[in-house]
Amino acid sequence: xxxxxxxxxxxxxxxxxxKSSKLTFLGNFEWSVPSQSSQSSYTVKYDKHRNIVTxxxxxxxxxxxxxxxxxxxxxxxxxxxxxxxxxxxAQPKRITYSQDWVAYDQAQTNQKALxxxxxxxxxxxxxxxxxxxxxxxxxxxxxxxxxxxKVYTTFTLRRFITDINRAKEKGFISKIPHYxxxxxxxxxxxxxxxxxRMIKISALPLRLIETDFTVDASGFSxxxxxxxxxxxxxxxxxxxxxxxxxxxxxxxxNIVTSVEVTPSFEADTKFLKxxxxxxxxxxxxxxxxxxxxxxxxDNLQFITEQNATPYIPFKLNVKARVYxxxxxxxxFSFFLFKQEEFLQHYHKRxxxxxxxxxxxxxxxxxxxxxxxxxxxxxxxLKVLCHNICVVIQEMFELGIKPNFCxxxx
Numbered sequence: 441x442x443x444x445x446x447x448x449x450x451x452x453x454x455x456x457x458x459k460s461s462k463l464t465f466l467g468n469f470e471w472s473v474p475s476q477s478s479q480s481s482y483t484v485k486y487d488k489h490r491n492i493v494t495x496x497x498x499x500x501x502x503x504x505x506x507x508x509x510x511x512x513x514x515x516x517x518x519x520x521x522x523x524x525x526x527x528x529x530a531q532p533k534r535i536t537y538s539q540d541w542v543a544y545d546q547a548q549t550n551q552k553a554l555x556x557x558x559x560x561x562x563x564x565x566x567x568x569x570x571x572x573x574x575x576x577x578x579x580x581x582x583x584x585x586x587x588x589x590k591v592y593t594t595f596t597l598r599r600f601i602t603d604i605n606r607a608k609e610k611g612f613i614s615k616i617p618h619y620x621x622x623x624x625x626x627x628x629x630x631x632x633x634x635x636x637r638m639i640k641i642s643a644l645p646l647r648l649i650e651t652d653f654t655v656d657a658s659g660f661s662x663x664x665x666x667x668x669x670x671x672x673x674x675x676x677x678x679x680x681x682x683x684x685x686x687x688x689x690x691x692x693x694n695i696v697t698s699v700e701v702t703p704s705f706e707a708d709t710k711f712l713k714x715x716x717x718x719x720x721x722x723x724x725x726x727x728x729x730x731x732x733x734x735x736x737x738d739n740l741q742f743i744t745e746q747n748a749t750p751y752i753p754f755k756l757n758v759k760a761r762v763y764x765x766x767x768x769x770x771x772f773s774f775f776l777f778k779q780e781e782f783l784q785h786y787h788k789r790x791x792x793x794x795x796x797x798x799x800x801x802x803x804x805x806x807x808x809x810x811x812x813x814x815x816x817x818x819x820x821l822k823v824l825c826h827n828i829c830v831v832i833q834e835m836f837e838l839g840i841k842p843n844f845c846x847x848x849x
Contacts, residue, residue: 454511473509543837591821642827645842650690652727656792686711729789
């Protein structure tokens with residue numbers, strides 16, 4: 441019999457097996473296929489990545505070509521992959537979350553007063569520097585306080601001075617700075633690591649609550665434009681410059697545990713490792729969900745090394761190589777054959793979008809600062825303001841009592 445005709449006949453019989461029987465996945469790329477001539481079943485191992493396609497039936501053992509049992513598994517996998525692609529896995533069932541409105545109302549109505557108190561506690565963790573010889577400088581902690589309060593109010597430098605006056609009346613600062621002095625401090629590169637450290641400290645009150653995390657990136661527009669001559673269309677073109685914030689956040693309270701601010705063209709995937717490394721310093725990470733932009737063997741391996749489970753979907757054109765890590769094979773199998781359970785974990789990735797919505801809706805989706813350093817610091821201060829607001833919410837909802845000074849040193 442001609443080989444092509446024989447294979448066509450076996451494919452037809454394999455489809456017949458699928459219509460009359462159910463195939464059982466045994467794990468490790470193996471399936472149990474019922475026999476059509478008896479009550480027994482055969483085991484098919486179908487691992488295309490390692491080029492292993494076998495069956496323990498007598499037909500395959502004697503001829504060493506595809507039997508009807510292998511054809512049944514192959515046809516099932518082909519149809520399953522096509523179905524998953526057509527579904528577009530980014531459309532899980534919509535999940536809603538309940539809201540403790542009593543706690544929410546209390547947190548919102550008391551937020552501004554509590555914000556200044558918690559911000560003052562955070563600023564007390566800033567190491568004070570010696571002024572040395574010359575005109576005494578304003579304390580660094582007070583300038584960070586003023587810069588953060590300015591971003592929180594969303595006012596211009598001149599208009600937020602009213603809030604600075606109130607902060608002085610309450611004893612949070614010793615002297616009212618000139619608004620231009622605040623602008624100069626926000627342009628300092630020395631301020632960037634201080635703000636990032638404060639963001640990490642502000643998340644510590646929730647370190648016993650958060651175990652599942654997500655990572656994502658989003659842009660903030662600036663007032664600057666790039667201009668160039670487009671030779672293709674023969675005209676001048678301009679485009680607004682924007683910067684990108686990469687952050688990792690908890691899925692329960694939306695607290696941000698680590699953040700990086702970069703130019704707009706930086707790829708997302710390379711920031712997963714540094715963000716996760718900072719997070720595991722203070723948090724026990726059990727799960728990490730992210731979109732396809734973070735899908736890579738290196739990222740999956742690194743997440744596993746931190747004793748966490750990655751829930752990152754695989755791209756449609758993904759291809760395994762000879763030395764594909766075991767974690768890649770494991771998660772790909774989980775993603776392919778247990779997609780409903782996978783999506784229940786992956787859906788938590790949407791909380792990253794919630795975090796950015798909270799930040800942008802409260803503190804703006806653009807920055808007023810003109811210089812690159814000041815723009816980075818302004819975005820970081822938006823994240824710090826967000827964290828303080830999250831802590832205030834959890835004070836009323838979970839009854840936590842944050843004391844940032846305890847975390848000093």
